[in-house]
Amino acid sequence: MKIGIDIGGSHIGIGLIDEKGIIVDKEEKYIVNDSQNNSQKEIKKDNLKKELEDFLIKKINQYKEKNKIENIGMAIPGTVNKTTIIRAVNLGLENYNIAEKIEEKTNIKVHLRNDAKCSALAELKYGNLKGYENGLFLCIGTGIGGAIVYNGKVLESKNVPGYEFSHMIIQKNGIQCNCGKRGCFEAYSSIKRLKEHIANEFGLNNLDNQFIKEFIIKNQNDIRLKYFISQYIENLAIGISNLINIFEPEVIVFGGGFVDYSDILIEPLKKQILTTNLLFNKRNDIILKLAKLGNDAGIIGASLNDKTPIFNE
Numbered sequence: 001m002k003i004g005i006d007i008g009g010s011h012i013g014i015g016l017i018d019e020k021g022i023i024v025d026k027e028e029k030y031i032v033n034d035s036q037n038n039s040q041k042e043i044k045k046d047n048l049k050k051e052l053e054d055f056l057i058k059k060i061n062q063y064k065e066k067n068k069i070e071n072i073g074m075a076i077p078g079t080v081n082k083t084t085i086i087r088a089v090n091l092g093l094e095n096y097n098i099a100e101k102i103e104e105k106t107n108i109k110v111h112l113r114n115d116a117k118c119s120a121l122a123e124l125k126y127g128n129l130k131g132y133e134n135g136l137f138l139c140i141g142t143g144i145g146g147a148i149v150y151n152g153k154v155l156e157s158k159n160v161p162g163y164e165f166s167h168m169i170i171q172k173n174g175i176q177c178n179c180g181k182r183g184c185f186e187a188y189s190s191i192k193r194l195k196e197h198i199a200n201e202f203g204l205n206n207l208d209n210q211f212i213k214e215f216i217i218k219n220q221n222d223i224r225l226k227y228f229i230s231q232y233i234e235n236l237a238i239g240i241s242n243l244i245n246i247f248e249p250e251v252i253v254f255g256g257g258f259v260d261y262s263d264i265l266i267e268p269l270k271k272q273i274l275t276t277n278l279l280f281n282k283r284n285d286i287i288l289k290l291a292k293l294g295n296d297a298g299i300i301g302a303s304l305n306d307k308t309p310i311f312n313e
């Protein structure tokens with residue numbers, strides 16, 4: 001058995017996974033993550049670390065009692081090396097050796113990998129990237145995670161994960177991103193941005209995906225709302241077309257909260273990419289799919305052995 005852990009901007013998931021990649025048990029927990037905008041930033045960060053460690057150690061030790069655990073992997077939304085969260089801007093965490101903390105209390109080796117790369121590995125092995133030589137995976141939620149499959153492998157750079165599509169600049173001197181730069185793709189095109197924008201403009205105080213989606217459907221003829229959505233689609237299309245121009249993927253697979261809005265967003269997005277002057281090599285069609293493993297892709301991908309082939313291995 002393996003354990004996969006997925007740490008997101010607002011929740012943690014941990015699962016026990018069998019040799020076929022099937023989750024046989026899973027537990028999820030919402031985390032309080034307001035470490036970004038708080039005057040007591042350090043205290044909040046320490047609280048978040050303690051909350052993560054306590055939950056994970058307890059759960060791992062429970063799994064360990066009844067199963068032989070070969071491997072624990074963690075999917076992290078940010079820059080990592082094998083043991084340390086170097087920088088996760090949407091969690092407000094930096095230089096945090098979480099693997100060591102968990103190994104100390106569980107005696108099982110833990111390895112870390114960027115979350116989008118984990119999800120892409122899982123989709124490549126079991127999901128909707130399977131069978132494609134070249135594909136793009138985009139996890140659009142609190143931020144935007146990305147991964148490229150090239151010649152059947154998920155690419156990673158040597159010292160840091162790389163392929164940080166979310167922080168390519170699509171607008172000079174644009175809006176502030178959590179990473180410290182301005183005008184990043186993520187700052188315009190995350191689902192969080194879409195929801196916050198709509199909630200602020202229409203005075204909504206519920207940011208639940210289902211609630212916002214219903215609001216959009218109910219008010220689909222509202223001119224202001226139409227304008228926000230079209231702006232969102234335009235920005236998303238700019239970012240994605242940049243990636244198509246660089247990598248020419250055969251398929252693009254979407255994960256994250258975006259999936260909840262796919263029936264509203266995916267056709268306009270496709271149209272925007274194909275019919276406006278964004279693509280260098282013109283195409284008649286582009287295959288856009290939703291992640292087959294849904295929110296489980298992170299957990300399953302994290303559990304895949306450290307030796308799972310990646311670039312140049």
Ligand SMILES: [Zn+2]
Nearest residue numbers: 167177179184
């Ligand atoms: Zn950024």
